Amino acid sequence: MNIRLYNARILTMRSGENIFRGEIWIKNDHIAYIGTDEDIADAGPAIPYITWDHQIDCGDDLLMPGFKNAHTHSGMTFLRSYADDMPLQEWLEKKVFPYEAKLSNDDIYELTRLAVMEYLTSGITSIFDMYLTPDTIAESCRDTGMRCVLCGNVNNHTSNPEKMEEEFEKLNDFNPLISYRLGIHAEYTCDEKLIDSVNSLVHKHKAPFYCHMSETASEVESCKKRYGLTPGMMLDSKGLFEYGGGIFHGVHLTDEEIDVLDMRGVSVITNPGSNAKLASGIAPIAKLSKKGLNIAIGTDGAASNNALDMFREMYLVSVLSKLRENDPASIDAGKVLEMATVGGARAMGLDNADVLDTGKLADIILIDMHKPNMQPENNIIKNIVYSGSKCNVRMTMIGGKILYLDGKYNIGERPEIIYENCNKIAERILG
Amino acid sequence: MNIRLYNARILTMRSGENIFRGEIWIKNDHIAYIGTDEDIADAGPAIPYITWDHQIDCGDDLLMPGFKNAHTHSGMTFLRSYADDMPLQEWLEKKVFPYEAKLSNDDIYELTRLAVMEYLTSGITSIFDMYLTPDTIAESCRDTGMRCVLCGNVNNHTSNPEKMEEEFEKLNDFNPLISYRLGIHAEYTCDEKLIDSVNSLVHKHKAPFYCHMSETASEVESCKKRYGLTPGMMLDSKGLFEYGGGIFHGVHLTDEEIDVLDMRGVSVITNPGSNAKLASGIAPIAKLSKKGLNIAIGTDGAASNNALDMFREMYLVSVLSKLRENDPASIDAGKVLEMATVGGARAMGLDNADVLDTGKLADIILIDMHKPNMQPENNIIKNIVYSGSKCNVRMTMIGGKILYLDGKYNIGERPEIIYENCNKIAERILG
Numbered sequence: 001m002n003i004r005l006y007n008a009r010i011l012t013m014r015s016g017e018n019i020f021r022g023e024i025w026i027k028n029d030h031i032a033y034i035g036t037d038e039d040i041a042d043a044g045p046a047i048p049y050i051t052w053d054h055q056i057d058c059g060d061d062l063l064m065p066g067f068k069n070a071h072t073h074s075g076m077t078f079l080r081s082y083a084d085d086m087p088l089q090e091w092l093e094k095k096v097f098p099y100e101a102k103l104s105n106d107d108i109y110e111l112t113r114l115a116v117m118e119y120l121t122s123g124i125t126s127i128f129d130m131y132l133t134p135d136t137i138a139e140s141c142r143d144t145g146m147r148c149v150l151c152g153n154v155n156n157h158t159s160n161p162e163k164m165e166e167e168f169e170k171l172n173d174f175n176p177l178i179s180y181r182l183g184i185h186a187e188y189t190c191d192e193k194l195i196d197s198v199n200s201l202v203h204k205h206k207a208p209f210y211c212h213m214s215e216t217a218s219e220v221e222s223c224k225k226r227y228g229l230t231p232g233m234m235l236d237s238k239g240l241f242e243y244g245g246g247i248f249h250g251v252h253l254t255d256e257e258i259d260v261l262d263m264r265g266v267s268v269i270t271n272p273g274s275n276a277k278l279a280s281g282i283a284p285i286a287k288l289s290k291k292g293l294n295i296a297i298g299t300d301g302a303a304s305n306n307a308l309d310m311f312r313e314m315y316l317v318s319v320l321s322k323l324r325e326n327d328p329a330s331i332d333a334g335k336v337l338e339m340a341t342v343g344g345a346r347a348m349g350l351d352n353a354d355v356l357d358t359g360k361l362a363d364i365i366l367i368d369m370h371k372p373n374m375q376p377e378n379n380i381i382k383n384i385v386y387s388g389s390k391c392n393v394r395m396t397m398i399g400g401k402i403l404y405l406d407g408k409y410n411i412g413e414r415p416e417i418i419y420e421n422c423n424k425i426a427e428r429i430l431g
Numbered sequence: 432m433n434i435r436l437y438n439a440r441i442l443t444m445r446s447g448e449n450i451f452r453g454e455i456w457i458k459n460d461h462i463a464y465i466g467t468d469e470d471i472a473d474a475g476p477a478i479p480y481i482t483w484d485h486q487i488d489c490g491d492d493l494l495m496p497g498f499k500n501a502h503t504h505s506g507m508t509f510l511r512s513y514a515d516d517m518p519l520q521e522w523l524e525k526k527v528f529p530y531e532a533k534l535s536n537d538d539i540y541e542l543t544r545l546a547v548m549e550y551l552t553s554g555i556t557s558i559f560d561m562y563l564t565p566d567t568i569a570e571s572c573r574d575t576g577m578r579c580v581l582c583g584n585v586n587n588h589t590s591n592p593e594k595m596e597e598e599f600e601k602l603n604d605f606n607p608l609i610s611y612r613l614g615i616h617a618e619y620t621c622d623e624k625l626i627d628s629v630n631s632l633v634h635k636h637k638a639p640f641y642c643h644m645s646e647t648a649s650e651v652e653s654c655k656k657r658y659g660l661t662p663g664m665m666l667d668s669k670g671l672f673e674y675g676g677g678i679f680h681g682v683h684l685t686d687e688e689i690d691v692l693d694m695r696g697v698s699v700i701t702n703p704g705s706n707a708k709l710a711s712g713i714a715p716i717a718k719l720s721k722k723g724l725n726i727a728i729g730t731d732g733a734a735s736n737n738a739l740d741m742f743r744e745m746y747l748v749s750v751l752s753k754l755r756e757n758d759p760a761s762i763d764a765g766k767v768l769e770m771a772t773v774g775g776a777r778a779m780g781l782d783n784a785d786v787l788d789t790g791k792l793a794d795i796i797l798i799d800m801h802k803p804n805m806q807p808e809n810n811i812i813k814n815i816v817y818s819g820s821k822c823n824v825r826m827t828m829i830g831g832k833i834l835y836l837d838g839k840y841n842i843g844e845r846p847e848i849i850y851e852n853c854n855k856i857a858e859r860i861l862g
Contacts, residue, residue: 077806081813085753085760118803121822276750277817279759307804307818312746319707320754322516328710329516372549373738375508375850376857382512386708387738391552391822419806426807 001053001400002027005364008058010034011380012356013065013341019380024063025050026362029176029399034356054402061394062367062380065356066125067310068344070269071248071298074115074140075108075131076100078426079303088216088278096303097157102429105136110421112140117415118308119146120404122390125363125397128269128298128348130183130210130248132158134167142175144411145403147363149348150178151210154198155185161197168205177399179349181245183210187231188219199238208245208349211235214257215249216280232257241266246347248298249274250288251281258284258291267294267347270339272316273307274300285321286330295339296347311392314340314385333385366395432484432831433458436795439489441465442811443787444496444772450811455494456481457793460607460830465787485833492825493798493811496787497556498741499775501700502679502729505546505571506539506562507531509857510734519647519709527734528588533860536567541852543571548846549739550577551835553821556794556828559700559729559779561614561641561679563589565598573606575842576834578794580779581609582641585629586616592628599636608830610780612676614641618662619650630669639676639780642666645688646680647711663688672697677778679729680705681719682712689715689722698725698778701770703747704738705731716752717761726770727778742823745771745816764816797826 003026011019012034023040025033035043076096083095103111108131119127126147129137134150141148150171152164164182171180182205184190184198202209213231214220220230227234233256235241241260246267253261253268261268270283288295297317299308314336321331345354353361369377373387384392396404403410434457442450443465454471456464466474507527514526534542539562550558557578560568565581572579581602583595595613602611613636615621615629633640644662645651651661658665664687666672672691677698684692684699692699701714719726728748730739745767752762776785784792800808804818815823827835834841 079809080807081810081817084810084813084817085763087759091759114803114806121803273750276754277759279753279757279761282754302818305818306813307820309804309818309820312743315743319704322710323707323713323751323754326710328518328522328708330710332516370846370850372545372552372846372850373740375545376511376854378510378857378861379512379515382515382737386515387511387733387736387740389738389740389822390820415801415803419801419803423807426809430809 002050003400004052004055005058005063005366006055007060008063008366009060009369010356011062011064013338014355014357019062024356024364026400029362031356031358031360031362033358058366059370061369063356063364064367065341065354066363066365066396066398067123067340068296068348068350069119069124069127069299069308069310070296070344070347071271071300072115072127072129072308073131073301074112074127074129074137075103076301076303077111077114077422078107078429080306082303082426082430084277084306088280089218091278099429100132103132105133107425108133108136109140110418110425112137113144113411113413113418114422115302115308116141116144116146116411117409117418120396120409121393122309122311123365123367123393123396124310125365126348126350126353130185134171134180138171138174138178142177145177145398145401147177147350147353147398149350150180152181152183153185154183154194155189156191156194157189161194161201164198165201181210181349182207186212186219187223187234195238199240202240202243206243208243209240210245211247212249213247214252215275217252220252230254230257232260236260236264246296249280249283251275251283253284258288258293262291262293267296267343269296269298269347270317271298271300272320273313274304276316276320278304282320282324284324285317286325289331289335294343294346296344297340309390310340311389318385333382336385337381362397362400364397365393368392368394433481434831435483435486436489436494436797437486438491439494439797440491440800441787442493442495444769445786445788450493455787455795457831460793462787462789462791462793464789487826489797490801492800494787494795495798496772496785497794497796497827497829498554498771499727499779499781500550500555500558500730500739500741501727501775501778502702502731503546503558503560503739504562504732505543505558505560505568506534507732507734508542508545508853509538509860511737513734513857513861515708515737519711520649522709530860531563534563536564538856539564539567540571541849541856543568544575544842544844544849545853546733546739547572547575547577547842548840548849551827551840552824553740553742554796554798554824554827555741556796557779557781557784561616565602565611569602569605569609573608576608576829576832578608578781578784578829580781581611583612583614584616585614585625586620587622587625588620592625592632595629596632612641612780613638617643617650618654618665626669630671633671633674637674639674640671641676642678643680644678645683646706648683651683661685661688663691667691667695677727680711680714682706682714684715689719689724693722693724698727698774700727700729700778701748702729702731703751704744705735707747707751709735713751713755715755716748717756720762720766725774725777727775728771740821741771742820749816764813767816768812793828793831795828796824799823799825
């Protein structure tokens with residue numbers, strides 16, 4: 001398939017490059033060419049004849065890399081708006097775990113399809129998903145066309161290192177859209193023996209390691225009671241971060257932990273919406289950014305957030321940091337947009353989907369600039385981060401395939417069917 | 432004009448009433464009838480023959496009262512994304528006031544039209560606007576069809592009590608869409624003589640009084656230096672709140688001030704997005720709500736927010752309160768939706784536009800439930816507040832006139848013309 005996206009403004013997110021007017025040519029799953037309108041006018045006669053399968057007039061709107069949702073639990077869509085306004089532990093123990101236990105594989109397949117639809121409306125082209133049945137999530141993402149990095153979810157109840165190693169080997173070889181990373185749910189849901197087993201796996205495969213970490217103050221306190229160390233220092237003392245990786249949340253980090261994460265090249269994946277709604281706190285984004293750690297952004301699941309919308313998360317990263325530091329200059333829009341794209345790709349091991357460039361994967365979105373919230377155009381990047389919304393997403397393309405265009409989905413199923421099925425699942429499980 | 436909205440779910444926001452399936456009939460600018468599908472089936476033969484000008488199949492989507500944006504400066508759209516990430520006073524003095532001085536009446540007319548477009552996309556059916564040229568704003572709102580309450584803007588530089596009294600008399604009699612309330616910009620931009628003159632006007636007209644108040648900690652400190660009192664106590668000591676009114680922001684309120692505002696029936700109009708972005712702080716919404724004060728929500732202007740989106744503000748009211756109080760239960764979605772509708776109407780003196788009911792103004796929006804962010808339907812009100820977005824606004828009707836429907840505007844001008852004009856204004860003024 002050859003697709004030509006023309007009459008566009010282009011934000012490649014390549015370092016130091018400004019927005020320019022030009023075209024992107026896609027061949028199968030990757031970008032074959034990016035050029036300015038001048039490049040194309042100059043090289044016109046030299047351009048070999050190409051048969052286009054699709055040519056899309058972008059109407060002077062903006063092409064940019066898709067957003068990377070670097071932490072989510074897609075299958076939790078059934079719990080959206082079911083139990084809100086409760087503290088995290090009580091919410092998890094009374095309103096999440098008991099109901100999750102009733103989910104079938106088919107349920108998770110369908111609930112993930114609903115999440116994928118929402119991701120597409122928000123310009124999200126890849127997700128880092130940790131949930132109960134990685135096989136099912138992989139199938140759901142393959143079938144809808146979503147790029148998905150799965151995260152191991154070892155804990156005392158629903159997964160174990162043997163199962164994870166099987167998944168690691170199987171799912172890294174399953175489909176070009178799917179990859180798999182080693183991880184545990186969190187220190188507080190794993191006994192030490194389990195953590196040690198995962199540590200052995202990490203070293204056996206020389207693989208980066210991921211987990212929820214330091215989401216709440218009470219989690220940190222309980223770890224200190226168990227191990228005499230904060231979660232980051234405990235995990236590092238065992239060697240889990242030897243090959244890098246990432247931590248989800250990272251709200252309550254000590255300076256010592258930040259130094260260690262920095263030294264190990266561990267990404268911090270922040271989830272501002274979820275942390276705010278559960279009153280867990282605000283992550284020290286300004287400090288992490290100043291120190292040069294890689295920062296990525298995730299929506300977390302629909303049970304806690306409740307939207308799966310990267311525009312909302314980008315906005316929150318910035319304004320919550322300003323509130324936390326009591327400093328409106330603590331972080332700027334450009335940095336936040338980097339986190340949502342390049343930072344996410346780096347955290348998820350998707351180095352071939354970070355920026356728009358020749359040879360990179362064609363994970364591209366088209367942002368509608370012709371809406372009142374994007375006008376006037378004093379600063380397009382600030383418009384995206386501070387007043388942009390998913391209403392501005394005209395197109396979401398993953399691996400060269402257009403999955404969402406002007407409100408229509410191309411995911412192998414009609415929206416109404418997915419809504420109906422998900423409502424049935426919610427009714428059956430939540431009663 | 433007779434309009435029939437049928438095949439709908441209806442959330443009237445009348446106290447204690449649940450969502451039901453039914454119809455709304457509109458006659459000219461008001462609601463002539465609301466009934467359940469059963470009411471209509473039962474009364475069928477008795478319903479007099481009506482010639483419908485429009486019949487709209489709502490497709491099982493949700494009709495509800497439009498949002499009231501209870502604090503904004505519409506004309507500030509030219510400054511969107513021009514100067515962000517700066518402290519409030521420096522931002523106002525270096526990046527706002529000098530450029531505002533260059534605005535013509537025609538500029539403000541056009542910049543207000545751009546804001547109106549954005550309000551309509553977000554389901555906002557009335558605004559409480561304080562800006563330089565009330566006459567011009569009134570014309571812009573009349574011509575586009577937006578309901579607008581103008582707020583007096585007396586200060587040491589750009590308005591005065593005589594001008595305000597003229598506007599008060601003229602604009603309260605200008606057009607059914609327009610009304611006018613007495614107010615000053617803020618204590619810190621008015622000398623005492625000016626405040627005393629406005630106080631005389633308030634008593635002469637027995638009118639409610641409005642102003643920016645206690646937005647930043649430094650503003651409160653400077654007032655204490657000038658008067659030995661916090662702003663709320665100072666203004667009340669002079670009698671300004673004798674006929675009620677409202678304060679914009681109210682981030683830094685003492686318990687003593689809250690008691691006084693409560694006693695005087697003064698509304699607090701919160702602007703969470705603007706306060707967060709400028710690192711001004713988080714208003715004590717949980718405390719105000721518990722005490723029973725009327726709370727309304729505003730976007731503030733595009734220069735500071737930068738979006739004019741009530742979905743974002745509703746979400747922020749809830750999650751910022753949770754963070755402030757370190758309590759996920761501090762405020763719930765139902766209360767927030769009340770603030771954005773009924774609370775706003777009360778603060779703005781629009782008692783005939785607060786809920787959907789026979790005889791009330793037909794300020795109605797249609798919320799698209801058939802989008803992934805609104806599924807499943809465990810709790811529709813929570814879906815609106817926690818995962819809803821302006822992408823879910825299908826229709827915005829003001830005074831019985833459909834101004835926005837499925838992405839198309841009906842405001843007497845083509846969007847592209849307004850965008851072009853506003854970009855020219857921004858370029859001319861900001862260079």
